[in-house]
Amino acid sequence: MTAVSPTVSASDSPLRSFRSFMLFWWGRLAGTTAAQMLMVALGWQMYEITGSAWDLGLVGLLQFLPALVLTLPAGHIVDRHDRRWLLTLCLALQLVVGLALALGTAGGWVGRELILGLSLLLGVARAFQMPSQQALAPTLVPAAVLPRALAFSSGAMQAAVVAGPALGGFLYAAGATVVYGVCAALFALGCVLILRITPVARAAQREPASWSSMLAGLRFIWQRQAILGALSLDLFAVLLGGATALLPIFVRDVLHTGPWGLGLLRAAPAVGALLVSVWLTRAPIERGVGRKMLLAVGVYGMSMLVFGASTSFALSFMALFVSGGADMVSVVIRQTLVQLDTPDEMRGRVAAANSIFIGASNQLGEFESGATAAAFGPVGSVLLGGAGTLLVVGLWFRFFPALARRDRLQGPAQ
Template sequence: MSDPDSFRALLGHRSYVYFWLTRLSSQLAGQMMMVALGWQMYDLTSSAWDLGLVGLAQFLPALLLTLPAGHVADRYHRARVMLGATALQALAAAGLTWASHGGWASRELILLVSIGLGVAKAFQMPASQALPALLVPMGLLPRAVALSSSGMQLAIIGGPAIGGLLYVAGADVVYLLCAALLLLGCALAAGIRHEAPAAAQARSWRTVFDGVHFLRGQPVMLGAISLDLFAVLLGGATALLPIFAKDILHTGPWGLGLLRAAPAVGALLMSAWLARRPLERRVGHWMLSAVGVFGLCMLVFALSTSLWLSMVALLVSGAADMVSVVIRQTLVQLETPDEMRGRVSAVNSIFIGASNQLGEFESGTTAALMGPVGSVLLGGVGVLAVTLAWTRLFPGLWQRDRLHPQREPS
């Protein structure tokens, strides 16, 4: 089937279109909210430590709840789980709008709301990652996953830029638009139709850890997921972008929005390239090399005093990270049985959440000790060290030739 025919076929599945639009609107709102939360927290406290706490407050609920959330995604109606998580985020955005407009937003309120967002995302990610397989035929699944990822990248590009520009008019304006987008997402999620899970699936809460047990027996998948964890955990600088924007690059909220959007621009360009020229051979080498490039970009970003050079470094880092993401997500989709996809997606979500939220806490902590530049430099060196270590710890990943195991040479 040609590319235009594939996309037309996807558009013929109404529930998938609703799903795509739900993810787009909620991701756009989430990115805008992260920009506003970071800038508002730094305005209130001028503390790198508090910026890190925002990430930690989102990570801890995800750490505690994501495995049970994977069980929920395999046992209950995934679209309704997604709807509930989106509604909780809409409630958080509405509360922030009220507090910011009334002038009583505080450090403690931002941290409390961050915990609520962490709870919502803990349930949202496994359900949304496992949902496409129920909405389109298996022959269209790779295209559906790619299209969904492209929509998320568009939101990651547009959300920070819009949030940064609107913040000039006030944090309450940003949060109000976030609430509206999330309510739209709720309405769209209510229109998603799919079959309920079979009664035989996930009968007992003892199956919560099945995803962990499954990955333990899949060293290539485990290596790919853990590599992404440590790369972003050590090399991510998202939490420190307000400091770099304000104190090092001497720009305002609009500059922060551009910095946050730059990695997604690189990721979107790379995803478009990979859609036309997919990786066919030596995928393990490509993945580890891309992570190494990501680490080098972090070193350049740490030493840059130019907004444009910093944006280029972040753009290239996003492109390199997308190579790793495409390989990892494809492996998870191809090698996980459908009845376990929610629980395996939950484990994957923990790794993603750890690399993002816990990485923000790590960045804030090390920045408080050695400054933002030293923190990012240390992280970049750490990424390079992990890349070298993973070639020895996971030789199967390093030697992986093709994504499809059935096509591996005997």
């Protein structure tokens, strides 16, 4: 697979640009929904087979390790090859996993070792999928409408995060084979849609593979204060302020509800994010973007303080709802700022470096929540995290003035 010859530019035709982006949007929606369903079924089936919490942890670990090891090489590959084909191959590999699980479940030969091996393949696919998706999206639409497009795309992903697990759990009642079959069909649909995207004109990248070229994305981020500030702000906000891992404790011991409450609380941030993404699609943020991003993270920190102090289910739901909406404002500004400030030939490597920030914040955030909850209790953990998030916002105003002063999303790279 080599760099494709230029065919059309994303800006050559508004109609062609819209068609390509919508194919990408539907393809990504299908793939994300399938991935969410697959993880629900995979975890449930593993627990049915082994009854071991340790094995459930191994499923997640074996998906995380390949992403950690392969992310930087993946970014280099994304910048040298056709991003459509790379994204399609990632979806196709997950399609193979879904078919293997469907056939294995129907034949009665799915076991612990097979699930762990397939989890490793899922990790490999996702190591390449994130930078491919992030690098492909901004090439499909003109820069002027990129904020709207990213908000629209983010809204679809939030819908998939809400609907995917629910659909997977509902279908699992008919058997794991049914879930895996539907997942495989959705992955196949995603492959077809992505391949129908009109190739985007790009200059072939001939920089030889080396440690220097693979680390170029990290260097690029480090040298631009606004981008570094935006990514590190998101990292520390999720690292300190996240409470997802502690929700079962809050549901049972603080709010005194059952599994239905856990489901609603897990969905609350995604619902808030979905509604805000719809609003941002219609009314994108155009001025004062840096300050608004910092303030949005501040609102996120405040909402976590409210959640931590709440003993009312309704108030806790609203706090998480607001946290999801505030986080979506931050995400859209961060993603758009990074994409517009990054040259196309660097987008894969910068997206790969960005995925390290995201992966580190999510994984370490769960560990931080558990560790502080063990030391201070779940309420103390969330209150400490919310206060820490507000402290980070205040410090980032001082440490990253280029981010705080950033007025427009499309502007000179810093």
